[in-house]
Amino acid sequence: MSIAAGILLFFLTVIGMEAFAYAAHRWVMHGFGWFLHESHHRARHGNWELNDLYAAIFAVPSFVLLLGGMQLGWWPGFAWIGAGIAAYGAIYFGFHDVIVHKRIPTRYLPKSKYMKRIVQAHRLHHVVETKEGNVSFGFLVAPKPEDLKAELKQRSRAGVRAPVKPRALKSQTTESWAFGE
Template identity: 80%
Template structure:
């Protein structure tokens, strides 16, 4: 496989992972997988939470595809797909765990409008502590905070959006 095709597959995989992550977050983590994800919507007593198991679960397809593509002679595109999944996981870790939740202290302060929007959208997501009624399930893309606040107010989940979620 030529490098250009591989890079296109890689980029498409990273972009596609945002759609997959949105769906998994909305309909699995806030659905039948809430038993693990609920720990992420509560104060964390230590360095880890049950929700961290999702990182290991979602790493399995990446590892299998990388192994198959690199060592087992599978279609070379699987290597690029596995690498794209791994890259999305690294990007997610940087955005979600480092920048938004500050699980690693870096001193980074979001200054761009994009970064501020992502952080605020995720904070509004956490303004609701249950699996129902929350907003903003994406990680690298999020609606404008005004839209999210309006949805939370309209649903009656929060009476004073803007104080807890900001």
């Protein structure tokens, strides 16, 4: 396989992973896999939550494809696909765990319209504590926050956590930040 074809396959995999992540988030994590994902919609106590097991689960195909494509004599394209899955995982970690949930302290503040949009869409997703009634399941592609707010309002805010009076700007709840309250 040529390098150019491999790089193309890599980027197509990264792009395709957004569709996979959307489907997995909407129908697995908010479906039969809620028993793990529910911990992510609750306050975290400590460094880890049950939802973190999804990172290990989704890393397995990447690892197997990289191993097969590079060491076991499988079609070389599998290595590029495995690398694309791993790259999406790294992008996801940086966006979701570092930027949005601040699991690693950073001074980064979203400034571009795109980053503000996807951060706010993800925070709007988290204002719902229940398995049903959520909005915005993607990670790198998100609807406009205004559309998400309208959708939540149309549902009479079913499942939305109760607002908490903020002590300081830094400690505002997701809902107060997301709804501009």
